Amino acid sequence: MSSYNGKLIRLNLTSRKSQVEDIPEQWMKEYLGGRGIGVRYLYEELKPGVEPLSPDNKVIMMMGPLGATTAMSVSRIALVTKSPLTGAIAKSVMGGNFGAFLKFAGFDGIIVEGEADKPVYVHIDKDGIKILDAAELWGLDTQQTHQKLRQKHGKSTQVACIGPAGEKLVRYAILISDLRCGGRTGVGAVLGAKKLKAFAVNSAGPLKLHDAEGFKKVNKEVIEGLKTSPGRIKMSDFGTSYLTLGFEKVGIFPVKNFQEGHLEGVEKIGDEALASIKTKNDGCYGCMTKCGQVRKVTGGTYDGAVSEGPDYETIWSLGGNLANTDKGSLIAADSLCDKLGIDTVSAGNSIGFAYELYQRGIITKKDTDGLELNWGNHAAMMKLVDKIGNRESFGKLLGEGTKRAAEQIGKGAEDYAMQVKGLELPAYEPRAVKGYGLVLATSNIGASHMYGRPRDELSGKKDRLTEVDKGKDIADAETSQATQDTVIQCSFGPVTGFNSQQRSDLLVAATGFKEFGDPAYVEKIGERTLCLERCFNVREGFNRKDDTLPKRMRTEPLKDAGPATRQTVKNLDGLLDEFYDALGYTRQGIPSEAKLKELGLDWVVKDIKKFSK
Amino acid sequence: MKLPPILQEFSGGIETLEVSGRTVSECLEKLDVQFPGIKEVLLDRQGKLLRVFGIYLNTDGLHPVELDSPVQDGDEIVILNFLMGG
Numbered sequence: 001m002s003s004y005n006g007k008l009i010r011l012n013l014t015s016r017k018s019q020v021e022d023i024p025e026q027w028m029k030e031y032l033g034g035r036g037i038g039v040r041y042l043y044e045e046l047k048p049g050v051e052p053l054s055p056d057n058k059v060i061m062m063m064g065p066l067g068a069t070t071a072m073s074v075s076r077i078a079l080v081t082k083s084p085l086t087g088a089i090a091k092s093v094m095g096g097n098f099g100a101f102l103k104f105a106g107f108d109g110i111i112v113e114g115e116a117d118k119p120v121y122v123h124i125d126k127d128g129i130k131i132l133d134a135a136e137l138w139g140l141d142t143q144q145t146h147q148k149l150r151q152k153h154g155k156s157t158q159v160a161c162i163g164p165a166g167e168k169l170v171r172y173a174i175l176i177s178d179l180r181c182g183g184r185t186g187v188g189a190v191l192g193a194k195k196l197k198a199f200a201v202n203s204a205g206p207l208k209l210h211d212a213e214g215f216k217k218v219n220k221e222v223i224e225g226l227k228t229s230p231g232r233i234k235m236s237d238f239g240t241s242y243l244t245l246g247f248e249k250v251g252i253f254p255v256k257n258f259q260e261g262h263l264e265g266v267e268k269i270g271d272e273a274l275a276s277i278k279t280k281n282d283g284c285y286g287c288m289t290k291c292g293q294v295r296k297v298t299g300g301t302y303d304g305a306v307s308e309g310p311d312y313e314t315i316w317s318l319g320g321n322l323a324n325t326d327k328g329s330l331i332a333a334d335s336l337c338d339k340l341g342i343d344t345v346s347a348g349n350s351i352g353f354a355y356e357l358y359q360r361g362i363i364t365k366k367d368t369d370g371l372e373l374n375w376g377n378h379a380a381m382m383k384l385v386d387k388i389g390n391r392e393s394f395g396k397l398l399g400e401g402t403k404r405a406a407e408q409i410g411k412g413a414e415d416y417a418m419q420v421k422g423l424e425l426p427a428y429e430p431r432a433v434k435g436y437g438l439v440l441a442t443s444n445i446g447a448s449h450m451y452g453r454p455r456d457e458l459s460g461k462k463d464r465l466t467e468v469d470k471g472k473d474i475a476d477a478e479t480s481q482a483t484q485d486t487v488i489q490c491s492f493g494p495v496t497g498f499n500s501q502q503r504s505d506l507l508v509a510a511t512g513f514k515e516f517g518d519p520a521y522v523e524k525i526g527e528r529t530l531c532l533e534r535c536f537n538v539r540e541g542f543n544r545k546d547d548t549l550p551k552r553m554r555t556e557p558l559k560d561a562g563p564a565t566r567q568t569v570k571n572l573d574g575l576l577d578e579f580y581d582a583l584g585y586t587r588q589g590i591p592s593e594a595k596l597k598e599l600g601l602d603w604v605v606k607d608i609k610k611f612s613k
Numbered sequence: 614m615k616l617p618p619i620l621q622e623f624s625g626g627i628e629t630l631e632v633s634g635r636t637v638s639e640c641l642e643k644l645d646v647q648f649p650g651i652k653e654v655l656l657d658r659q660g661k662l663l664r665v666f667g668i669y670l671n672t673d674g675l676h677p678v679e680l681d682s683p684v685q686d687g688d689e690i691v692i693l694n695f696l697m698g699g
Contacts, residue, residue, distance in 0.1 A: 009668065015684075228678060230667060230674055231695055234664060234695065236688060238664060242664035245657060245663050245664075245665070245666060246664070246665025246694070247661045247665070249653070249654045249663070250619055250622075250654065267657060267658055270657070271664055272657075334658040362658040457694075459694065459695070460619045460693075460694050461618065462615040463618060464617070464618075464619070465622075548691075562654070563623070
């Protein structure tokens with residue numbers, strides 16, 4: 001017995017056929033699950049140069065071996081594809097309940113390929129897998145889609161779906177399950193291009209474990225430790241909103257599209273302000289923290305708006321980044337993004353980009369459909385979110401992402417596009433946390449805060465403003481994140497879950513694979529995953545030139561940012577050298593033959609030689 | 614009193630120092646006299662401790678009464694920060 005089902009569903013939407021396949025046991029041992037097995041399939045099955053929104057692209061959705069068990073914060077599903085926003089590998093991890101119930105139905109994952117001739121959705125239950133007509137769902141927002149599918153298949157149906165933004169191919173459209181999102185880099189657009197509106201699962205557990213008693217013993221130890229953990233309690237009480245005020249004080253919280261680091265009135269969108277309108281907690285299957293904060297606006301322009309969030313990232317993207325301190329508008333805009341199915345980080349960043357272009361006169365009311373994009377104008381923000389999600393006029397341009405939008409606008413707009421590899425920067429000012437800047441520069445999916453956390457820098461154990469001796473830390477951080485994404489362990493794992501030894505003990509008890517008992521073996525899987533993602537990108541033409549930061553970070557001294565004031569990133573090249581050396585990559589950012597062989601990726605060597613010429 | 618590196622940016626790199634006071638709050642007042650601006654980083658406009666920080670007295674967490682907690686000669690006040698975003 002094992003917590004792996006060992007099976008996945010392959011959906012071919014062109015032929016409207018599904019089949020169930022075995023997942024090779026060797027891949028489970030070498031890639032564990034989630035992001036690891038996801039990238040293994042994608043590398044194997046996708047030819048280089050595939051157009052991301054074409055039928056040739058595939059979406060791999062994969063659970064980890066601990067998913068759907070009673071372990072803490074592990075029932076998450078990895079989404080892997082080629083991104084329509086960046087042209088690079090895309091990975092995102094979605095929480096909620098959907099993944100757990102997919103496992104209860106007997107599957108570890110789904111591969112979506114081809115393209116339907118008209119809208120469809122997929123229903124999975126004990127009677128099988130059906131590809132069904134979605135004409136009545138097409139055009140509905142994500143909440144309406146959930147409601148409709150639950151009316152049809154029952155209240156307990158678990159749903160994951162795209163919104164109108166995915167249907168209309170907004171390049172940062174997401175997949176959403178209840179109030180949990182996945183798909184930064186545009187997984188929702190890839191599904192929309194395939195005309196796949198939703199997944200609906202009806203299933204019942206339980207999962208079988210290799211050693212249920214052993215598993216229970218370790219899990220009990222974890223839960224006892226978490227009950228009184230101050231970090232976990234803080235996450236439960238406030239989610240990540242507790243970071244805003246502290247980060248703003250020390251210059252980490254970017255303001256006005258990264259022009260400065262101080263937000264007047266930030267306390268209006270701080271943790272207490274948002275906690276005052278909290279109605280309940282929400283969270284993922286099998287998590288005792290439930291970090292999601294459901295909040296409701298009472299009174300004012302946005303009376304009645306409800307959202308799960310905003311989290312720290314969205315407080316920034318739709319708040320501080322736009323100099324917007326109206327908390328009602330934050331809730332309303334967050335909710336609208338979820339309904340339309342767009343990534344709040346890229347949406348808010350793209351709107352901030354437009355506001356700065358307006359500030360500088362590069363665009364005017366003639367370009368913005370008459371909207372006055374002045375800092376703090378939340379009414380204009382709401383209209384732009386709606387236009388982006390529905391791909392209307394000026395919103396259609398912003399829905400392309402800042403890189404493409406800047407290229408189309410011209411007039412120097414590129415200098416104000418805060419993106420790396422085409423993915424918009426998140427809520428971390430690279431000039432104020434230099435190690436995090438290196439993560440954003442080197443991440444294989446573009447500027448993602450979920451690609452590695454420089455814990456020593458953020459916790460203050462390391463000086464955040466120095467630019468030497470950080471490459472290995474960041475290589476370790478990215479490896480650690482990749483490992484977590486294969487398990488799949490929540491990114492807040494050290495606070496809301498278990499340590500690496502407990503993780504190994506749980507994995508062995510769940511799967512029976514003795515190899516997982518060594519934490520170093522498990523970390524090696526993370527390194528292999530990270531390396532294979534880089535190989536995927538090398539095959540697509542990426543190399544050192546793409547591991548960079550926006551010009552602003554390298555040349556403009558940061559303004560009004562506490563101790564980080566006047567900082568720039570001066571030594572990115574030196575940091576890149578350190579990072580590549582630590583991972584065994586060449587100074588061109590390409591995995592060396594020796595490293596590929598060490599990681600058991602001999603079969604990739606030929607490709608890398610061919611495509612790195 | 615022991616300061617995390619993010620506060621050492623205000624103390625000129627000093628990690629451990631002696632302060633006096635009857636409560637944690639009074640100790641912080643003295644700290645701010647020595648290193649102006651440091652209190653502003655720790656507290657919000659209402660004078661409450663920001664949630665990215667935690668204060669420990671001889672390894673015991675003081676939440677939620679950090680500032681009002683009494684201290685005695687020889688006690689060690691440790692300030693930590695919890696900076697992990699999402």
